[in-house]
Amino acid sequence: MPVSNIKLLRKEGVAEETMAFHFEKPAGFEYRAGQFGDFTLINPPETDAEGNTRGFSLASAPDDRDLMIATRMRDTAFKRVLKNLPLGAAVKLDAPYGDFTLHKTQTTPxxxxxxxxxxxxxxxxxxxxxxxxxxxxxxxxxxxxxxxxxxxxxxxxxxxxxxxxxxxxxxxxxxxxxxxxxxxxxxxxxxxxxxxxxxxxxxxxxxxxxxxxxxxxxxxxxxxxxxxxxxxxxxxxx
Ligand SMILES: Cc1cc2nc3c(=O)[nH]c(=O)nc-3n(C[C@H](O)[C@H](O)[C@H](O)COP(=O)(O)OP(=O)(O)OC[C@H]3O[C@@H](n4cnc5c(N)ncnc54)[C@H](O)[C@@H]3O)c2cc1C
Structure with a gap:
């Protein structure tokens, strides 16, 4: 699985206490709709026992220009750092993983x-x-x-x-x-x-x-x- 550093492009609220984060998509990176990645903060200013990595599903579609994730903004070290990450700062992405993808048989709902x-x-x-x-x-x-x-x-x-x-x-x-x-x-x-x-x-x-x-x-x-x-x-x- 490829590991890349990806830059934060944009962030916005998408529901109560819920934010979306848009990152640049690494060149040649491909995934299937429904897969997830492990996102790691690089040299975060604070951390806690849960560490600097979380799994997030990719909420963007595979042919979107950027990658997007969304998360509930709870008061944990990881999420405080993510929330305050400046635009242009990088995180490490290890992806894609998972098989929560749509089945192939088109006649099965x-x-x-x-x-x-x-x-x-x-x-x-x-x-x-x-x-x-x-x-x-x-x-x-x-x-x-x-x-x-x-x-x-x-x-x-x-x-x-x-x-x-x-x-x-x-x-x-x-x-x-x-x-x-x-x-x-x-x-x-x-x-x-x-x-x-x-x-x-x-x-x-x-x-x-x-x-x-x-x-x-x-x-x-x-x-x-x-x-x-x-x-x-x-x-x-x-
Ligand atoms: C395949 C996969 C895909 C995922 N996709 C997503 C996704 O798209 N979006 C997403 O947001 N998450 C996703 N998750 C979950 C994500 O990885 C984190 O575990 C989750 O966001 C919690 O992180 P945290 O920093 O808020 O809590 P952590 O610091 O990881 O704390 C976890 C523990 O502390 C407790 N805890 C912490 N804060 C609170 C609080 N305020 N109230 C109650 N209990 C608390 C939790 O119950 C839990 O036991 C995914 C997980 C997997 C395995």
Whole structure:
């Protein structure tokens, strides 16, 4: 796997306490939508027991000019340093890794059950599928505590507008969800069945904090979904 130093180009807020960071893409660097990289701070001014490296999914699409990651800005040494990193400063990237990528069989639907910052690989996959006009039917149920904590909502609404095969369902625990197809509450079997009437047909992709991924897997196994059709990306540290 190639290791490169990459420069920070831009940073911005993408949801409550959530920031996106754009880095230059090294020449010749290729990855598949849904993969991640290990990002290491170079000579950071502070560190803690968790060290200077974190894994982040690449939220950009592979043919975007730059690389983009997004993260919840918690009060850890790594994230304080990342937040304050000046534009033009470099971090070390070791990538790409992982196989949380869209399956090849175009007639098999994909269902993404995504919590919080688990949206990063899914954003990349749906951006790429939309741009490449892939025929896969893709349904995303994206769960957040509130509308304000949902990242990339406007991107996801744009993909849903442009991609007739993509259904975006925004789910919030409290208040009103943003977007056309909106649900309030937690994702449960009844909510899933409303958007996925034949629950045995798709391949399911679960991503987000470990507790969310476990809860989604429980719903699917109780509905007798074949284990082979459930793929997961657990974000450690949440
Ligand atoms: C394949 C993969 C892809 C990933 N992709 C992403 C991604 O795209 N975006 C992303 O943000 N993360 C992603 N992660 C997780 C990421 O690597 C970090 O683990 C995560 O961001 C937490 O880092 P941290 O610095 O906030 O916490 P750490 O310093 O790593 O602390 C971790 C531990 O401290 C606890 N902790 C720290 N701060 C708090 C707090 N404020 N409240 C409660 N508990 C706390 C955590 O529960 C945990 O036990 C990914 C992980 C993997 C394995």
């Amino acid at each position: 994909a269902v993404y059950l995504t919590g919080g910052i688990g949206i990063t690989p899914v954003r990349s996959i749906i951006a790429a599928a939309t741009r490449q006009k892939l025929p896969h039917k893709i349904t995303l149920l994206y769960a957040n505590r509130t509308a304000q904590s949902a990242a990339f909502t406007s991107d996801l609404l744009t993909f849903a507008d442009r991609n007739p095969n993509f259904t975006f369902v925004s789910v919030v625990a409290e208040g009103k969800a943003p977007g056309g197809k909106a649900e309030t509450g937690l994702i449960n079997r009844a909510m899933l069945q409303k958007y996925v009437p034949d629950m045995q047909a798709p391949i399911y992709y679960l991503s987000g904090p470990a507790a969310m991924v476990a809860a989604m897997r429980k719903i699917l196994t109780e509905a007798k979904v074949n284990e082979d059709n459930i793929r997961t990306e657990e974000f450690s540290g949440y």
